Amino acid sequence: MAINDLQDYKLDDLYEDMELTDEEFENKLATMGLLHESMTCQCGSLMKLVSGHHIRKEWRCDRRIHRQQAGPATLRRGFKVGIFFEGANLSCNNIFKLSYFWAQKQTVEYAEFETGISHRQVVHWYKKFRKVCSQYFRVNPVSQFF
Numbered sequence: 811m812a813i814n815d816l817q818d819y820k821l822d823d824l825y826e827d828m829e830l831t832d833e834e835f836e837n838k839l840a841t842m843g844l845l846h847e848s849m850t851c852q853c854g855s856l857m858k859l860v861s862g863h864h865i866r867k868e869w870r871c872d873r874r875i876h877r878q879q880a881g882p883a884t885l886r887r888g889f890k891v892g893i894f895f896e897g898a899n900l901s902c903n904n905i906f907k908l909s910y911f912w913a914q915k916q917t918v919e920y921a922e923f924e925t926g927i928s929h930r931q932v933v934h935w936y937k938k939f940r941k942v943c944s945q946y947f948r949v950n951p952v953s954q955f956f
Contacts, residue, residue, distance in 0.1 A: 824910050828903060835903050845893060845902070851885055859889065894942070900931060908935045 827835060839845040849857040851871035860870050867889035890896045898905060904927060911921040912935070921932045 819910070821910075824907065828907070832901060832903065835906075839902055839906070845890070845895065849887060853885075857885075857887065900927065900935070905935060908932060909939055912936050912939045 827838065830838065836845055840847040846869070849859075849869040851857050851869075851873070853871060853873055855871055855873055857869040857871045859867055861867055869887040869889065869891075871885040873885075888896065890898065895902055895905060900908075904925060907925050908921055908927065911924065916924075918929065918932045918936060921927070921936075922929055925932070
């Protein structure tokens with residue numbers, strides 16, 4: 811599934827995707843280009859995706875060169891660094907659900923009811939979705955499409 815396939819994304823598709831495990835769903839987002847499929851270290855090596863502290867995933871480079879430079883620590887980067895989901899306290903699944911409700915012009919209250927996510931979080935994410943769209947249209951004015 812590519813990002814362009816989201817144009818025809820329906821509620822049934824959302825239900826189907828929510829049956830996936832977190833790892834399966836994250837893999838799907840990676841194939842769509844919404845999450846990193848891989849990460850390259852500053853040393854040029856491919857980093858490994860591992861469970862980090864507090865069960866959070868992180869990219870890690872275990873090359874010997876890093877151990878020599880920084881003691882026993884290895885070079886690490888957050889799993890969601892540099893992407894839309896960076897810094898999110900919600901799971902990718904929940905953010906994706908909220909994006910679906912936002913795109914379908916559902917109210918904040920409806921999204922709260924359907925997801926069980928707090929009012930404050932839903933408002934935050936709806937605002938973030940608007941900001942992304944606003945930034946896109948600043949770079950790609952509508953007049954270019956006509």
